[in-house]
Amino acid sequence: MPSAFSPARTVLFRLHWALGLTAGLVLALTGLTGALMSYEEAITAFANRDRMQVSAAQDRPPLTPSALAARIEAQLPGRRVSALTLSGDPVQSAVARFARDRAGGRPSPVYADPADGSVLGPVRLEAFFATVRALHRWLLLPGEGKGWGRTITGACTLALLLFLGSGLYLRWPGRHGWRVWLRPNLARPGRARWWSLHAVAGTWLLPVYAVSALSGLWWSYEWYRAGATWLLTGPAPPARAAERAPGGKPPDGNIADGKMPDGTSAIDTAWAEFRATRTASLATLTLPGPDAAAIRIRWYAPDSNLRNETTYDARTGVRLSDKRAADSALGARIADNMLEVHRGRFFGAPVALLFCLAALALPGFFATGLTLYVLRRRAGRRRVTGRASRPAEASARG
Incomplete structure (x- = not known):
């Protein structure tokens, strides 16, 4: 059990508020934009x-x-x-x-x-949400995903994990019962009220923020994505021969514009096979460029938020692979649907709403943390003033 005045607790406490005054502002911004992006499809559908x-x-x-x-x-x-x-x-x-x-x-x-x-x-709203995404991912800074913005948001995501760990350590239930730990006491005056609201809300939302941070790092660091993919799915399978060909071209790709010798389109052949063998509520067909080896179709089954992917040979329209979420192990489903995990949709609509509300609460954590910092500084100044005035009063009486 950590002591109230242990060096470790003092260091973590100062780290917690120092990060809160810096990374907390960025997290508040990413929380607002992330909440807006959670329902981008619904908002866009209404506008169009x-x-x-x-x-x-x-x-x-x-x-x-x-x-x-x-x-x-x-x-x-x-x-x-x-x-x-x-x-x-x-x-x-x-x-x-x-x-x-x-x-x-x-x-x-x-x-x-x-x-x-x-x-x-x-x-409609495509440009608006493109700006929101750029603000969420790299703060609209130059360089986009290769600039400093991505580095800053990635570091702030790591800071969120530090917030969770240090906050949990600082209020570990040693001196307080579980009721104080899990139920805010808004009747308490001054700084105690803000601390209770800040700490209790953070405790309840800790699992949500942990999942959001761990999944958000997927887009921040390539080494993290590679390591997480390995943990979730195991070693990557060897690439197909067509994918190993120089320049990404099929080994003997000499058919231009995706046309087969009989004049039919490989894209149409692939799409016809896809429609005949699958029931999709929504499918995105990526049309291959002149150097592409495969036609990719990402699709969603009815009443499912999990993405499936089917690929076809860009020369012949013959199916190459078929990845269905329902047939995949849990780790593969998570890796293939990391965005849905990040938004909470992976766990169902009620959890997605909880993730959205948690994102909206991030500015509140910054505000309450800043309030606690200001009140603590004022209390510290009053203590220093009181200690300085007592010797002066004593000398005056003498």
Whole structure:
């Protein structure tokens, strides 16, 4: 049991408030942006509700992916479709995303009618959420994922783990009962009230913040991702021959534009096989570039938040791999759905809401911690003033 005045407790206490005044501000910002991103899909769907559905689509057969991409590109010259998000619901619009342009920018994605390819308009709030993501991940600093912003947010995520460990140590229930430990006492005056709110809320939300921090480090450090992947899934399997070919090209890839000798498209062949053998509520088809070895389809089964992935040969449309979350071990499901773990969706909708509320509470921890620091400094100054005044009063009486 730690002593109230032990050197370790003093060091941890000073480290806790020092990090709170620095990293705490960044964590408050990432908490607000993370909470907003938790429901990005729902907010975007509401803002684009007039473009997300097409009338009488059920009476018209959908275009093949290659034909749909070609019609979209014909309406938007200079853009190349890099991915199509297609719904299992025939009245839902398709979403087309584009490759980067020559200046390095990425045009805004658009909604399109899956039956005739007509562009319905850009995705509203896409630029807003792109800014929110950049603020959340690297604080809008230059260099994006390769700049100092990623380093700072990664360090602050490590600081969050230090907050959890030091806070747990500092208030380990040695002198207080479990009721004090788990129930805030807001009737207490002054600093005691703020401490109770800060400490008890942190205790209740500790598991949520631990999962958020440990999963958030997945995008902060490559060594962490490699180590976590190894722990969750074991050693990486050897790459396929097509993936080992120089430049990423298939070993004997001599078919241009994904066309097979009979003139059919490998993309359409792969999509036809996918639709015939799987039931997907939503699927994102990545259209391969000229040097790609595989066509990738990431998809979600009905009533599931876990991502599946199927790949096909970019030359022939023959299936190469099929990773289904339902058939994977727990570690593989976590590694393949780390974003859903980070947002809490991996554990279900109620837990996702709890993760969102916990993210919103991070500015509150910064505010209560700052209040405690200010009150403690004021109390310290009053004690110093009182000790200085007592000798002066004694000498005056003498």
